[in-house]
Amino acid sequence: MSLNEVWEAASATPFIPLIGKDSQFSVGFNLLLLALVTATLFVLNQSLLGIVSLGFPAALAFGFGAVFMICAVGVYV
C-alpha cells in the first residue's frame, strides 16, 4: 500500500487538535491563572498535604497552561 493510498484511506479521520487555535489563549491563560493561585496558596502553607492538594494541581496546570499559552502567542510547539 503506497503512502498516498494511506492518505486517501484516512480521509474520514482528519487530525483534530485537543484545543482549537481560537481557544488556546483562554485555556492557557486560565490554566496559568489556576497555577498561580494554587502555587500561591501552597507557598503560604507549605505542608506535605499541601504538596498533594495544591502543588500537584499547580504544577499540572502550569505544564499544560504553558504549552497552550506559547501556542496562543504564535510559537507552535
Next chain:
Amino acid sequence: MRFFTATVLGLLAPSLCAATNITTPSRLDLPSGFKPPQVFKNTNLVRNTNLEKSYVRETINVVVENVDKQPQNDYYIPFPAEVFDRVGGFEVRDKKAPEKGRFDVDYTEAVSSDGNQYFVVHLPEPLDPKSQITLGISYSVLSSLSPLPATIGQADKQYLTYSFSAYMPSAYTTVTQKTKLKFPSTNVPDYTTTDGLKSGSDPERKGVTYTYGPYDTANVAPGTEHQITVRYEFTKPVITVNLLERDLEVSHWGGNLATEERYWLRNNGSQLTKQFSRVEWTFSNYQQAPTSAVRELTYPLLPGSVDPYFIDDIGNVSTSRYRPSVGRSAGSLELKPRYPIFGGWNYSFRIGWNNDLASFLRRAAGVDSDSYVLKAPLIEGPKMAEGIQYERVIVRVVLPEGAHNVRFEIIEGTNSNGLPGVNHIHAHLSSLKTYMDTLGRTTLTLEVDSLTDEARDSQFVVTYDHSMFDALRKPFTIFVGLFTVFVAAWGIGKIDVSIKKR
C-alpha cells in the same frame, strides 16, 4: 499513478533521537574508456526546446530500436560533465503509456576518456531484438542561457543566447532527427543558419517556433556536434535561487503547520552599464515597462494560509501585500523586494505563514491510532511568467517531538512533476531542538539540486507514529520541573536552621 516509497528509519527510539539514517544517492563508476554498447538505434528523434522561461526545458521523443541479438534494457543518455550537474528534473517515460510512471534512472560519474556523464535508463522490461519503444525524455538545463550584451542600460531590452548542437548528443546512431525551438517572442535577431545539413532553408521559421532539421544522420557518428547559437529578446529577469531552505513545522498541540522559506536569490541577466538611477526606475516603473529587473514576486498561497510575513536582512519589508484566499481559492502574497533586483544583484529574504494542520494531517488508521499521515507541497515558490530556477533546495519537515517510524514518498502523476526520481533525492533524519523540547523534534530533510518552478505542484506524503506518551512529554516535563521545585521548597522549609541549644 505510480509511487515511490522510501523507508527512511524503521524505529527511532527516544534515546536515539539524534541518530540519522542518511540515504545518499550514489553514482555508477564507469571504467575509463567506457563506451555504451551499440545495441540500440534511434529511428526517429524530435527534440523540443522551450526557451520561453529563464531556463531551458527540453522534451525529447525518440523511437528506440534494439539492433542487438539479445534483449536489452539499459539505454545511455550522455551529457558533457560540465552540464550534467545542471540538468534538473530528469525523467523518462514510455511515451505511449505515460501513466505507467517514470523509468528508473541511474546517474554515472564522468568517464575520463570522453568527459561525458550518462543517465542510464533502465527499461522496465528488456526490449526484444528488432522491437521498438518510444521514449519521452524531459529535463531542464539550468544556467545555460547567457546575456548578450553582458551589460545594458537600465531601460534597455535584454537578449539571451543559447548554444546547442544541431545533432542531439546521443550514445547511439540516430536515423532522422530535428530540433524545434520555441522562443518567448518573435524578436530573434541572431540565429545560426546551417549549410548542407539538409535541403532547403534551415531553420524553418514559423512565428515563435524555429525548426532545425529534419536531418538524415544515419551515417553520422554518435557524438558528432554541429554548433548552433541563437540570440533572442528576453526582457525579463533571469531569476536564480542559489539556495532555498524550506521548513514545514508540524505542531500537534497548536494544530498548526508553520511554513518558512529562506531564499538566496540572484538575477543572472545582463548587468547595468551605468550606475542605478532611482529617477529612471521610478519613471519606467510607473509606466510598467518591461524590465530585466525583478520588480515583484507573486506567491500563491494555499487556501487557509494566515499570518504571512516577509523579512530580509534588515527587518520586516513593508512593501508586500497579502490577498487572503476567499473560500477554496488560493491566496496571493505579493512581495516587492526592498530594491529592484537587476542583473548580477543578489537579494536574500525569508517568508512564512501558518495553516490549520487539519488540512494536511490525518490519523492513518482510525481516530485512536498513533499513526499519522501528512501530505503537503514539497516546493511552492513564487509563480512568475519568466520562471525560476533553483540550484539547491533543502526541505525540512519538522515532525513533533518523539515521532518515529518515519517514511516518506514523493507523489508521481502521469506527467512530470519536475523532480528527479526519489532515488536521487538526499533524505535523512535528524533531531532539531527548539522551544520546549527535551529530546528534540524528529526532522526529515530532503535535499534536491537543480530544480525549476516546474516542481511547484509536487507533493510528498510522510507517515509517522506518535504516541500519547510522546505527546504528553512537553507538559509532563514542565510539570515535573515545577513539582520538583515545590517538593524542594517544602523539604528545605522543613530544615531547622534556628540558633538554639540542642
